[in-house]
Amino acid sequence: MAAIELEGVTKRYGDVTAVSDLHLQVESGEVFGFLGPNGAGKSTTINMLLDFVRPTSGSVRVLSRDAQAESVEVRRRTGVLPEGYDVYERLTGRQHVEFAMRSKEVDGDVDDVLDRVGILDDADRRAGGYSKGMRQRLVLGMALVGDPDLLILDEPSSGLDPAGAKEMREIVRAEADRGATVFFSSHVLGQVESVCDRVGIMREGELVAVDSIEGLREAVGGEEQLVVTVDAASEDDVAAVRALDGVSAASTDGGTVTVSCASDAKTAVIAALEDAGVTVKDFSTQEASLEDLFLTYAEGGDAPDDAPVAGTEGGE
Amino acid sequence: MSLEAVARKDFQDAVRSRWVVVLAALFSLLLSVAVYLLPRDASTSALFNSLIVRDLFVSLLVPLIGVVIAYNSIVGERTTGSIKLLLSLPHSRSDVVFGKVLGRATALGVPVAVSFVLPALVALVTPLSLELGVYLGYLLFTVVLGTAFVALAVGFSAAVDSQRIAVAGPVVVYLLSGPVWSVVQLPLQFFLAGQQFPGWLPLDSSGVFRLIRLVNPIESFKILTVEFVNGYLLAAGQAGTEAAGRYAVQVEVAALAMLAAWILLPPLLGLIRFEDADL
Secondary structure: OEEEEEEEEEEEEOOEEEEEEEEEEEEOOOEEEEEOOOOOOHHHHHHHHOOOOOOOEEEEEEOOEEOOOOHHHHHHOEEEEOOOOOOOOOOEHHHHHHHHHHHHOOOOOHHHHHHHOOOHHHOOOEHHHOOHHHHHHHHHHHHHOOOOOEEEEEOOOOOOOHHHHHHHHHHHHHHHHHOOEEEEEEOOHHHHHHHOOEEEEEEOOEEEEEEOHHHHHHHHOOEEEEEEEEOOOOHHHHHHHHOOOOEEEEEEOOOEEEEEEEHHHHHHHHHHHHHOOOOEEEEEEEEOOHHHHHHHHHOOOOOOOOOOOOOOOOOO | OHHHHHHHHHHHHHHOOHHHHHHHHHHHHHHHHHHHHOOOOOOHHHHHHOHHHHHHHHHHHHHHHHHHHHOOOOHHHHHHOHHHHHHHOOOOHHHHHHHHHHHHHHHHHHHHHHHOHHHHHHHHHOOOOOOHHHHHHHHHHHHHHHHHHHHHHHHHHHHOOOHHHHHHHHHHHHHHHHHHHHHHHHHHHHHHHOOOOOOOOOOOHHHHHHHHHHHOHHHHHHHHHHHHHOOOOOOOOOOOOHHHOOOOHHHHHHHHHHHHHHHHHHHHHHHHHHHOOOO
16 A cells, blocks of 8 residues: 555646656655755655645645545644744643644643653743754654654754754654654755665656665666775776776776776676786775765766765755 | 644633733723722713723724734744644644634633723722623623634735735724724714715615624624613614614624624635645
8 A cells, every 4th residue: 555646746836846747656664765955846745745735736645545635634644744844932842742632632641752752851841942953853742643654754854963863763763663654855865774665866856766775776886886905006907907897997096996896896806906916905895875876866967976965954 | 623722722822922911911901990980880881881991992902902913823823834833733724714713812812801800809999889790791792802803813814925914904904993983984974974875775874874884893893882781782672863872683683793704704715815825
């Protein structure tokens, strides 16, 4: 059963197309990471799932219901951490969670919820005095109320410190283990790799890739980077390596040889160097970095190595 | 229930607004002073018939409190983004609009009711004998009047995405039906008296004037309360001259219907636009 089904969904604001002909299916029980740079259409898509905005064309179904006509039923079984929200400044954290419980018509222990997201000590303070991170925790707590079938989290780690982001991932994992479907957006890659079953990458309103992390890696080429420490290597030695099957690039600074190659070509590379009379002292391999991978899709390839994508913070 | 959850949240939120507290305190103080200054042999009816209490304090201040409490109720949440928190929960947009009307009307009603307590205490230490039924009944009408302006302001707040228009709309209606009306009603009456109305209109000039007056929520309130405090509300029998404060039952029913319409129609119209809005 599909938790989220988008078919040919387009959203235009005047002349601007925010989302263009989007087809996406997220299965029940899946943890799905929705990636892309700011302005790629991630939040617009999430807003259509929640009926905050209406698609210009196409069909949106969530939990097997029409996202627009049956939105209240959808939201009854969904927990949401929206983007660009604000808390009620004059209400306490406790009152926020109580409001969520009353709205979802569930009984529960408010303290348990606040404790789970780590703001129990501030439960009776007005939320207007909360930091960005505490607000984020509070709204996550509201989203968890009533054990929803689907969690929709828009940039859940923004505003959180690294420890908070880790707690967030643990909660996502726990919710997935409980059987919930988790759909979350991010432009921070670190969060995605460890928790997602699949990811989708948006660029300029279009979905440019949907796959598991491993699948994406293979699709990009499945290459590894082999760094070989040697006594001394000349340009001729490297040319011999470059001539091997499965090697796409090789270079040297004299003391190390860096080779991009298919993973099954590694032994051949070492052998070729030794045949050329080079003494191999040590070697290590690195997988293609996720950042490179992400940029390949998100920016249409040719990504610079030092692009500041992973680790940056902020909303759309 | 979803509407009740929204109303309760909204009440908790709005009643903590400093503005509400200040206006309610001011209102209570003015009313207490009026009670204190009343002549010794005055009745409760005399209190509410007095131009100061009825026209100045209640019919001008309470609608204003209603507008202040409610104008930002929805557009403010859209501006800050808390509407996304609200609509992440299983509330329909109509639950939001009518929950807001209910919540903010309560946020108006509670301080107004509380502010009626102090004058009642003042009445205990002065010779004024307070008729509790009349006092509470008048309080109820006051809250209904305030609710009409709350509903008006919520309607505007739902319909537009600009805080400036959301406040300007109900303020203009307030000015027209309050201060402006009190200045123009006599000239208007004279003007209408000199007009020749077409034959198909089943109203003479005083009928047209009465119709305009009934459309004005503050005037509908005055018609109802003057009849109520004098014990004539919905009383059968011949209506006297309107100047003496005695209206036909049909006029009183029309005034009630008008207030009900003011409470229901603006939120409905606002909802129609809010339903189609992208947040």
